[in-house]
Amino acid sequence: MRNLLLLSNSTMHGTEYLQYAAENVKSFLKKFSVEKVLFIPYALTDYDKYEHKVKQAFSKFGFDLKSIHRYESPIDAISEAQAIYCGGGNTFCLLKALYDFKILKPIRDRVLLDGVPYIGASAGSNVATKSINTTNDMPIVYPPSFVALELLPFNINPHYIDADVNSKHMGETREERIKQYHEVPNTPPVLCLREGSMIQVEGDNILLKGLKSARVFIRDEEPKEYDVGTDLSFLLKH
Amino acid sequence: MRNLLLLSNSTMHGTEYLQYAAENVKSFLKKFSVEKVLFIPYALTDYDKYEHKVKQAFSKFGFDLKSIHRYESPIDAISEAQAIYCGGGNTFCLLKALYDFKILKPIRDRVLLDGVPYIGASAGSNVATKSINTTNDMPIVYPPSFVALELLPFNINPHYIDADVNSKHMGETREERIKQYHEVPNTPPVLCLREGSMIQVEGDNILLKGLKSARVFIRDEEPKEYDVGTDLSFLLKH
Numbered sequence: 504m505r506n507l508l509l510l511s512n513s514t515m516h517g518t519e520y521l522q523y524a525a526e527n528v529k530s531f532l533k534k535f536s537v538e539k540v541l542f543i544p545y546a547l548t549d550y551d552k553y554e555h556k557v558k559q560a561f562s563k564f565g566f567d568l569k570s571i572h573r574y575e576s577p578i579d580a581i582s583e584a585q586a587i588y589c590g591g592g593n594t595f596c597l598l599k600a601l602y603d604f605k606i607l608k609p610i611r612d613r614v615l616l617d618g619v620p621y622i623g624a625s626a627g628s629n630v631a632t633k634s635i636n637t638t639n640d641m642p643i644v645y646p647p648s649f650v651a652l653e654l655l656p657f658n659i660n661p662h663y664i665d666a667d668v669n670s671k672h673m674g675e676t677r678e679e680r681i682k683q684y685h686e687v688p689n690t691p692p693v694l695c696l697r698e699g700s701m702i703q704v705e706g707d708n709i710l711l712k713g714l715k716s717a718r719v720f721i722r723d724e725e726p727k728e729y730d731v732g733t734d735l736s737f738l739l740k741h
Numbered sequence: 742m743r744n745l746l747l748l749s750n751s752t753m754h755g756t757e758y759l760q761y762a763a764e765n766v767k768s769f770l771k772k773f774s775v776e777k778v779l780f781i782p783y784a785l786t787d788y789d790k791y792e793h794k795v796k797q798a799f800s801k802f803g804f805d806l807k808s809i810h811r812y813e814s815p816i817d818a819i820s821e822a823q824a825i826y827c828g829g830g831n832t833f834c835l836l837k838a839l840y841d842f843k844i845l846k847p848i849r850d851r852v853l854l855d856g857v858p859y860i861g862a863s864a865g866s867n868v869a870t871k872s873i874n875t876t877n878d879m880p881i882v883y884p885p886s887f888v889a890l891e892l893l894p895f896n897i898n899p900h901y902i903d904a905d906v907n908s909k910h911m912g913e914t915r916e917e918r919i920k921q922y923h924e925v926p927n928t929p930p931v932l933c934l935r936e937g938s939m940i941q942v943e944g945d946n947i948l949l950k951g952l953k954s955a956r957v958f959i960r961d962e963e964p965k966e967y968d969v970g971t972d973l974s975f976l977l978k979h
Contacts (some may be wrong), residue, residue, distance in 0.1 A: 516909035548924045593921055595880075636881055639912055642833075643874055643922040649883045662912040671754035673936055674877055674900040683831055684881040686786045698911055 504618035505654055506535065507704035511661040511696035513591050513624040520560045522623070523699055526655060527563050527712060528622060532586055533702065535620050539567040541584035545600030546592025546626040557590055563607055571606075581609045584619055591625030591661075594638035598630050599646040611652050621654065625661045628696070633661050637684060637693050638663070639677075655704065656691060657738050658684075663695035678726070685722040692741050693720040701736060709735040742856035743892055744773065745942035749868055749899040749934035751829050751862040758798045759862070761937055765950060766860060767802050770824055773858050777805040779822035780858070783838030784830025784864040790936065795828055809844075819847045822857055829899075832876035836868050837884035849890050857901035859892065863899045866934070870897050875922060875931050877915075883915030893942065894929060895976050896922075901956060916964070923960040930979050931958040940973060947973040 508531045515523040540561055544553040554570035561568040566633040568588070574580035581587070587610065589597070601607045622629070623631045629638045630651040637658040666676035675683070681693050694702070699714030711717050711733045720726045721741060729735060748835045753761045770778070778799055782791040792808035794906060799806040806826070812818035819825070825848065827835070839845045851857040861869045867876045868889040875896040904914035913921070919931050932940070937952030949955050949971045958964045959979060 512911050514911055516911060548921075631917070637879060639879070641877070641918040641922060642874060642880055642887060643918075643925055643928075645887045649880060662908055662910065664912070672900065672902055673750050673752055673754060680879040680881075683786075684879060687881055690881075 505615055505655060505704055505706060506618055506620040507614070507631060507714065508620070508622045508624070508701060509628040509659060509704070510624040510701040511628070511663065515699055520556060521559075524701060525564060526627070527701060527703070528561075530618065531620060531622065532564075532566060536726075537566060537586040537620065539569065540563050540586045540588050540622075542570040542578055543587065543589040543597075543601075543627070544570050544572060546590055546594065546597035548596070549590075549645045551668065553590065553592075553602065561588070577604045577606050578609050581606055581613055581643045582692045586622070587614070589624075589630065591627055591628030593643055594626040594629045594635045594640045595642050595644050595646055597626045598635050598649070598651055599644050601630065601652075602647050607652060611654065614652075614654055628659050628661050631655060633657060633691055636690070637681065646732075655739070658691055658693045660693050660695040681720045681726075684735045685720060690722055692722075692738050694735065694738060695720065700731070707736055707739055709738060711735055743853055743942055743944060744769075744856055744858040744929045745869060745892060746858070746860045746939060747853070747866040747897060747934075747942070748860070748862040748902065748939040749866070750936045753937055758794060759802075760798075761952065762939060763802060765939060765941070766799075769858060769860065770802075773824065775824040775858065777807065778824045778826050778860075779818055780806050780808040781825065781827040781835075781839075781865070782808050782810060784828055786830065786833035786834070791828065791830075793910065795826070799826070815842045815844050816847050819851055820842055822851065824860070825852070826860045827862070827865030827868065829865055831881055832864040832867045832873045833880050833882050833884055834876045835864045836873050836887070836889055837882050839868065839890075840885050845890060852890070852892055866897050866899050869893060871929055873897060874928070875919065893977070895979065896929055896931045898931050898933040901935045915941060916958075919958045919964075923958060928960055930960075930976050932973065932976060933958065938969070945974055945977055947976060949973055955966060 522528040550572040631654045637660045695718040697715035701713045782788040788810040869892045875898045933956040935953040939951045
């Protein structure tokens with residue numbers, strides 16, 4: 504039943520919040536006749552400020568939006584939601600809050616059983632997957648687990664960036680980090696979304712959309728590039 | 742009693758392993774008449790290969806070295822150690838192994854109570870501090886806690902890198918990440934060591950050494966730069 508729109512990032516350099524993905528967000532939500540979106544702001548600390556910024560963007564797109572922190576019961580907010588938007592920030596803060604407020608399973612059930620459309624950006628895309636093992640964020644708080652919403656059985660690496668061949672910095676490249684992850688036994692595929700890219704998921708169909716090709720890492724295989732428009736549904740079968 | 746040499750990184754671009762810090766490592770270990778170093782390889786997965794590489798470097802410096810994975814009992818290895826070198830790699834893997842092998846407290850006791858000299862590089866410097874909350878690494882495994890060896894009461898960010906003002910990438914800069922950490926209540930100072938820098942700690946004296954200035958972030962204060970040669974002992978008082 505799942506309907507997901509998972510963005511690498513919310514903002515492209517020099518443009519407004521979600522501007523690059525405006526048409527994708529609009530057509531995705533309109534298909535389900537959504538009028539009002541439930542916003543999950545937990546990846547940042549100032550929920551009011553974050554809601555204000557996101558509300559402005561969604562309002563331009565023609566949708567009302569309210570943050571979950573305005574509701575007395577977060578669980579009631581989820582059971583009433585027509586659609587969910589989970590914004591970016593720090594993935595560890597976000598996942599910890601989902602555990603603290605006990606809303607991991609309620610969100611999963613609404614999306615997987617009731618078909619409530621879910622949009623994620625950056626950290627909001629990380630938590631939509633199997634786990635947050637491939638976030639780029641700093642582990643500034645300790646969540647009770649790295650297991651996430653499991654709306655998909657693989658991992659996403661948002662903000663994917665190719666190695667700068669001229670760099671003299673000795674920190675690991677993104678590719679090296681993902682390969683280190685795949686040295687751990689039984690780790691799932693990692694879909695690396697460059698900034699400007701996204702996937703749209705309808706049931707068992709995954710389509711790569713946006714501006715840039717994506718890179719897929721599968722354990723014990725060479726990484727592969729996939730162009731915008733590619734059907735990535737094979738990721739569900741690993 | 743602590744005697745620590747904590748390096749930002751093991752290797753500078755275009756030079757050999759630990760070459761930039763050779764004189765620092767040699768004079769540090771000679772002061773304690775060390776002949777043999779116990780190596781902790783858990784930040785990488787191939788312990789034999791890692792030991793081989795590190796053994797070559799220490800051999801050039803005039804020291805014998807053996808990896809802890811060669812001992813039947815890791816705890817016995819630590820109780821016999823003349824000095825400990827904890828190498829870089831993935832901080833989450835390293836800390837998880839310290840917990841799994843139950844050697845966190847044995848190492849802490851040997852360093853803080855017996856004065857056994859400890860050298861760390863990158864992940865090995867992260868785990869020497871209060872916690873791994875300010876590692877740059879990807880969370881590829883889940884350790885039972887982010888609390889680390891607590892040889893020092895603050896955090897280190899190794900491989901510190903200044904923001905590239907020309908970058909169009911929208912991932913957070915290192916400075917933004919540290920500031921997000923300090924939005925969490927009661928977080929300690931973060932000492933950011935650029936590649937090529939290190940601190941030498943003798944009891945309550947901390948000296949900045951190496952090639953580059955360091956940046957210190959303290960919660961609710963503006964970050965400050967400190968030149969090589971600066972006494973950073975004030976970090977113990979926060």
